[in-house]
Amino acid sequence: MARMILFFAFVAAVSVAIAVGLWGGQYAARFANAPGQRVVEGDGEVLIGGPFTLTDQHGNTVTEADLEGHWSILYFGYTFCPDVCPVTLQNVTLALERLGSRADRVVPYFISVDPWRDTQEVMSDYAAYFHPSLVALWGTPEQVAEAAASFRVYFSPTNKPETDDYTVDHTSILYLLGPDGSYVSHFSHTTAVEEIAARLAEIL
Ligand code: NI
Numbered sequence: 001m002a003r004m005i006l007f008f009a010f011v012a013a014v015s016v017a018i019a020v021g022l023w024g025g026q027y028a029a030r031f032a033n034a035p036g037q038r039v040v041e042g043d044g045e046v047l048i049g050g051p052f053t054l055t056d057q058h059g060n061t062v063t064e065a066d067l068e069g070h071w072s073i074l075y076f077g078y079t080f081c082p083d084v085c086p087v088t089l090q091n092v093t094l095a096l097e098r099l100g101s102r103a104d105r106v107v108p109y110f111i112s113v114d115p116w117r118d119t120q121e122v123m124s125d126y127a128a129y130f131h132p133s134l135v136a137l138w139g140t141p142e143q144v145a146e147a148a149a150s151f152r153v154y155f156s157p158t159n160k161p162e163t164d165d166y167t168v169d170h171t172s173i174l175y176l177l178g179p180d181g182s183y184v185s186h187f188s189h190t191t192a193v194e195e196i197a198a199r200l201a202e203i204l
Contacts, residue, residue: 059120068179068180072177076113078118078168079122079126081168085172091191095196095197098197103133106204108130108131110135122138155168155171172188174186
């Protein structure tokens with residue numbers, strides 16, 4: 001009997017070790033691909049951007065094809081975010097306001113990484129606090145995962161979403177995409193309004 005208990009204890013320990021190893025590996029791999037480190041292919045192409053299908057705050061379907069024809073500032077976050085997301089979106093709003101009519105050529109996008117709580121109604125209410133051209137995108141967990149993967153964005157709820165008692169850890173990078181929808185540059189959530197505005201002014 002004691003040997004059996006020992007055996008099961010051993011199996012349990014090995015299982016935990018494997019699970020931790022797998023989880024840690026996945027975690028490390030995600031961060032190794034963090035966009036701040038400029039993931040570059042052999043031929044120098046930046047691996048940021050790709051397919052996604054989401055819905056905006058008005059109920060329109062938005063895909064990667066809709067990023068073409070204008071400059072885009074794209075940010076992943078969530079409406080329940082207590083600090084970083086609203087500050088970052090406010091910085092984008094202020095930077096675009098500084099650019100005056102030139103900002104007409106830039107569309108800011110906010111993509112929710114909280115598919116469990118950020119519904120169309122929530123996104124619509126939230127978007128109203130920021131720049132009038134803000135496109136607030138939401139989707140199913142699968143759709144959000146696809147969009148995040150396309151932009152190498154990491155996100156993870158801190159607790160089971162069913163509990164409704166969680167925050168969402170997420171990559172906090174502002175992507176600047178060109179009129180062909182491809183990656184041009186990025187800002188951090190700490191980039192000052194003046195700097196975002198100045199860099200946009202250079203290209204617009
Ligand atoms: Ni946030």
